[in-house]
Amino acid sequence: xxxxxxxxxxxxxxxxxxxxxxxxxxxxxxxxxxxxxxxxxxxxxxxxxxxxxxxxxxxxxxxxxxxxxxxxxxxxxxxxxxxxxxxxxxxxxxxxxxxxxxxxxxxxxxxxxxxxxxxxxxxxxxxxxxxxxxxxxxxxxxxxxxxxxxxxxxxxxxxxxxxxxxxxxxxxxxxxxxxxxxxxxxxxxxxxxxxxxxxxxxxxxxxxxxxxxxxxxxxxxxxxxxxxxxxxxxxxxxxxxxxxxxxxxxxxxxxxxxxxxxxxxxxxxxxxxxxxxxxxxxxxxxxxxxxxxxxxxxxxxxxxxxxxxxxxxxxxxxxxxxxxxxxxxxxxxxxxxxxxxxxxxxxxxxxxxxxxxxxxxxxxxxxxxxxxxxxxxxxxxxxxxxxxxxxxxxxxxxxxxxxxxxxxxxxxxxxxxxxxxxxxxxxxxxxxxxxxxxxxxxxxxxxxxxxxxxxxxxxxxxxxxxxxxx
Numbered sequence: 001x002x003x004x005x006x007x008x009x010x011x012x013x014x015x016x017x018x019x020x021x022x023x024x025x026x027x028x029x030x031x032x033x034x035x036x037x038x039x040x041x042x043x044x045x046x047x048x049x050x051x052x053x054x055x056x057x058x059x060x061x062x063x064x065x066x067x068x069x070x071x072x073x074x075x076x077x078x079x080x081x082x083x084x085x086x087x088x089x090x091x092x093x094x095x096x097x098x099x100x101x102x103x104x105x106x107x108x109x110x111x112x113x114x115x116x117x118x119x120x121x122x123x124x125x126x127x128x129x130x131x132x133x134x135x136x137x138x139x140x141x142x143x144x145x146x147x148x149x150x151x152x153x154x155x156x157x158x159x160x161x162x163x164x165x166x167x168x169x170x171x172x173x174x175x176x177x178x179x180x181x182x183x184x185x186x187x188x189x190x191x192x193x194x195x196x197x198x199x200x201x202x203x204x205x206x207x208x209x210x211x212x213x214x215x216x217x218x219x220x221x222x223x224x225x226x227x228x229x230x231x232x233x234x235x236x237x238x239x240x241x242x243x244x245x246x247x248x249x250x251x252x253x254x255x256x257x258x259x260x261x262x263x264x265x266x267x268x269x270x271x272x273x274x275x276x277x278x279x280x281x282x283x284x285x286x287x288x289x290x291x292x293x294x295x296x297x298x299x300x301x302x303x304x305x306x307x308x309x310x311x312x313x314x315x316x317x318x319x320x321x322x323x324x325x326x327x328x329x330x331x332x333x334x335x336x337x338x339x340x341x342x343x344x345x346x347x348x349x350x351x352x353x354x355x356x357x358x359x360x361x362x363x364x365x366x367x368x369x370x371x372x373x374x375x376x377x378x379x380x381x382x383x384x385x386x387x388x389x390x391x392x393x394x395x396x397x398x399x400x401x402x403x404x405x406x407x408x409x410x411x412x413x414x415x416x417x418x419x420x421x422x423x424x425x426x427x428x429x430x431x432x433x434x435x436x437x438x439x440x441x442x443x444x445x446x447x448x449x450x451x452x453x454x455x456x457x458x459x460x461x462x463x464x465x466x467x468x469x470x
Contacts, residue, residue, distance in 0.1 A: 016043050016044040017041050017042065018108075019035055019045050019108045019110065020105070020108075020110070020411070021035075021045060021110045022049075022093060022113050023048075023056065023112035023369070024047045024055065024087060025049075025057050025112065025113075026072075026076065026369070027114065027369025027370065027371075027385065027386055028110070028113075028368075029047065029080070030385075031112055031386040031390055032045045032047050033079040033082075033386075035084075036079065038394070040394075041397060042084075043084055044084060044086075046088050049087075050089075050091065050093070050113075051090065051452075052090040052428070052455045052456060052459070053428060053455065054089065055076055056114060058070060058072050059448075060138075060139060060144040061138060062142075063138075063177055064142060064185075064188035064189055064448075065177060065185060065188050066173075067188070080428075087423075088412060088423070089422065089423035089427070089428060090421055090423040090456070094336060094337035096415060096418075097415065098337065105414070107402045107404050108365070108366065108396075108397070108402055109365055110367070110390075111336070111355070111366070111368075112371065112372075114333065114369055114370045114371055115347075115371060115374065116333075117346070118133035119330040121165065123289065124289065125291065128289055128295045130291070130322075130324050131289055131327070132155055132325070133326070133327055134164075134166070134174055134328035137152060137326055138170065141194050141198075142448070143190065143191040143194070143448035145451060145455065155323075156178075157201065158202070158323050158324075159202065159203055160205070160323050161204065161320075162175075162178055162206045162207070162324045162326070163286075163298050163322040164209065165209050165286055165298075165326065165327045165328060166208075166210070166330075167209075167214075167216075167218065167219055167280075167282070168219055168330075169223045171219070172208070172226075172227065173223070174326050174328060175227070178203050179233040179276045180230055180231075180232075180233070181230075181232040182195065182199040183231070189447060189448050190448065191448050192447060205279070206276060206277070206278045208278075209281050209300065211284065211286070211303060211311045212309065212311045213244070213282050214263055215244065215252055215260075217282075220255070221255065224263070230276075233278045234272065234275050234276070234277060235266045235269055235279075236266070237264075237267050237279070237280050238267070241280075242264055242267070242282075244260075266280075283303045283304065284300040284303070285300060285301045285303050286298050286299070287317070289322075289325055290319065295323065295324070295325050296321070296323070297319045298319070298322050299318070299319050300317065300319075300320060301313045301314065302314045330375065331346075331375040335348075345374060346374065347372060348371050350366075350367045352389075353389030354366060354396075363401055364403060368388075368389040368390075372385065421456065429462075430458050433462075435447060
């Protein structure tokens with residue numbers, strides 16, 4: 001393990017080092033991989049998730065029309081197949097199991113449950129019906145069990161004019177999915193009710209708003225280019241939004257230069273009847289959402305960007321019509337019961353992955369992924385991040401800084417005894433098979449089961465044997 005001398009990596013007891021990883025998304029799976037991928041210290045890893053399914057944002061965050069990116073779960077599955085790793089799904093910390101109870105079963109805990117909360121705009125009208133967070137929309141079209149179907153589908157059903165606030169990759173995902181034709185979405189693994197709702201939606205105009213200029217946008221060039229591949233949508237850009245002063249033009253990096261080249265290539269596009277107009281607008285700061293019973297428009301102020309990259313209002317206002325407003329201005333982490341989270345950063349206070357409580361390292365507690373560093377980077381960023389955390393954990397184990405769990409009872413047996421219904425790897429395989437079978441009924445590779453009851457029903461109807469295999 002990088003940064004830890006081999007001489008220090010000796011197990012302190014005859015039994016394996018028992019580690020619980022909370023969150024079975026990429027960060028959690030990479031942490032489990034780092035633990036199981038070394039041979040100096042025997043380990044037994046329980047990869048715990050509150051959902052019955054693994055993969056986190058790869059399943060419930062990456063847009064379903066990004067087929068190649070979603071295929072990453074096949075790579076992540078290799079870790080689940082490792083005999084030293086046990087997937088334990090459908091277990092929620094705080095209700096099925098407290099952190100105090102969990103600590104009695106294990107020597108260390110790694111929190112990798114991500115940052116699923118959304119950041120708010122803090123403007124008038126944000127609470128109106130038809131105003132949604134990107135997290136709501138993404139959860140819905142990805143088939144997350146906690147998605148609020150009535151809320152999202154009521155808004156989508158009357159969404160002729162859509163305004164997406166934010167210029168990151170998630171904002172472009174939402175704009176792209178809402179602009180796609182039914183035929184383009186037919187090969188995805190979206191739940192059927194999502195496909196039906198999107199096919200019936202009257203979307204005619206989608207506007208993506210950035211409060212600053214294109215040089216400050218955080219989307220990638222690949223995501224940006226994809227907008228111009230839609231069969232029934234035309235990307236529109238005002239050349240005035242792309243003007244930069246000579247100093248800014250000279251100082252911009254390669255990513256900004258590539259993005260500007262793509263955007264400038266679209267300034268000659270013209271909308272046409274029968275096609276969705278997908279407009280990218282910059283220097284447009286939303287100041288309030290309009291409407292009485294539901295959203296009807298967004299008032300925006302024209303801005304300029306100063307030398308420090310801050311947006312400054314010009315006093316020029318206009319109103320954009322909007323039946324649906326989706327804010328995509330960032331994610332933030334929430335605390336687990338018994339775990340501190342910094343209110344400002346939305347992360348667990350930590351030092352190199354070691355959890356801090358009241359400014360002091362808490363023995364045996366670690367973090368990795370977004371809940372450690374904030375919602376930054378790509379999926380692969382979590383791999384290095386998890387390795388750093390695991391290196392610290394193994395160093396602490398070698399130095400005798402961990403307090404061994406005193407309860408030798410098996411965690412899963414304990415959960416079952418108290419009435420919980422943990423989903424193990426064989427159970428997940430039953431869910432996987434049920435989704436593939438459901439997809440085949442409509443000529444699709446897979447159809448996501450979105451309701452927790454349906455996911456657990458697939459487990460119950462499968463023959464998994466009496467021993468509940470790993």
